[in-house]
Each structure stands twice: as C-alpha cells, then as structure tokens.
Amino acid sequence: MGLQIGNIAALLNAKLLTPGLDVSREVEHAFSSDLMSDVLTGDYHKTVLVTGLSNLQSIRTAEVSDIGEVIIGRDKEVSQDMIDLALENEIVLIQSSYSIYRISGLLYEAGIKPIY
C-alpha cells in the first residue's frame, strides 16, 4: 500500500511546485540522498527521491532514473528552470521546510518503504 503524493505533501506541510500534474499518483518507496551518483545506481518503482540538493541535476537524475516525484528538504531554493524541467518530464516537485531526516522519518512512519 502506498500513499498519494498529494497526501505526502500535506503530511510534510510542503508546497507543491508543479501545478497541473496528477497528485493522486501512488508512492510506495523512498530514497533519500544528496549524492546523485548514488541515486543513479538504483532501480525504482513508485519511488520518491528526498534530497537536499536543489539544482537542475537533481531533476535530470530523477528523469533518467524513472523517478516521478522529488521532495526538496529544508526549504532549499528551487529555481524556475528546475520547475520547468520537472513539468516537462511530469515529475511532481515538492518543497518542504522539514529536514531530510524528519521527512524520511515521517515517510517511514506512514508506511513508505526503503529501497535497500
């Protein structure tokens, strides 16, 4: 059983930055990392990426890794280029003020499973 990404945004008291994208998509797994090289080694299915790295390559890495949802923690600044790239690739982008640790803990408590 997963959680809808829209409900995850509510759980994290977070902002949805990609209006118009389907927020009823289910997420079953999460992977938290600031190291994109590490993200690129995984296989993902219904997985959200939780990261403190807010730049274009976090979105590109999600795109090439078939990750459909990205949560940026600690209210790191998200550029318009990142939002545009996410929209172009139908990646739901979320910005939360919570730390990566807190986000990960809340997702785990809500039943979202780890990758490893």
Place this chain on the structure above:
Amino acid sequence: MRLQFHIEGGDFVNAGKASSTVKRALKQLDVSAKKIKRVIIALYETEVNVVAHANGGDIDVLIDSDNIRLTVTDSGPGIPDIEQAMTEGFSTASKSVREMGFGAGMGLANIKRNSDSFHIESVPGKGTTVKIINELKE
C-alpha cells in the same frame, strides 16, 4: 536513426539534455522501459563525465531495430590509468563537481554496469572515447 550532440565542458545547466532527447526517441520506438533506463543511465553518466572533466565533447547515437550504439568522444585531459579510474571510489573530480551531486568515483563503473558492451580508450593530454552498445529487444 542517427542523433548527434555537442557537449560543452563545465556546462551543468545543459548536462543531460542529450540523454533526455535520446530517451524520448527510444520511447517513440516502443523500446521497453527497462532497456531504455539502462542505456539512458549509461549515457547520462557519460555526459556528466564530459561536462565534469573535459573541455567539451561529441555524442553520436546510432539506433537500428536491434541495437543502440553510443560513441562519446571528448577533448579532455585523458585518463592515465583506466583500471584505476574504473575502481569505485576513485575520483579526480573538483569541488564544484561534487557540489552538483557527482564526483564520488561511481560513474564509470555504473556506465559499464548499464552497458551490454562497453569500450573505453584514452590518450593522456588528448581525450577519451567511450563506446557503448546495448540491445534494444527483450
């Protein structure tokens, strides 16, 4: 189908654009998601390597009904010891590359892992050429 791209060294804004274009082309050809992911991860990691280490480079993509062939050539510093560079954890990346979320010494090994056929040649002081062939059929 043939696609060609130029990559600028140091240009992290556009790194991944070629991979994105090739991914779309393969989707249109109805290649399975699993096969697409393998070759696109290999191509993206290669693009990032050129952006991170070289002055620039070129990507040549040849797609036929059975295979995709990627040839990526850069005019970078070259790799003096390829075996050492393939070792996970070995890295010569700069601080700015690490700040972008890369440079942990995992790239070349991940490219090889996601390639059906992987070949690398390098001449120190001149540059590096990577050739990747992946099957597209299940």
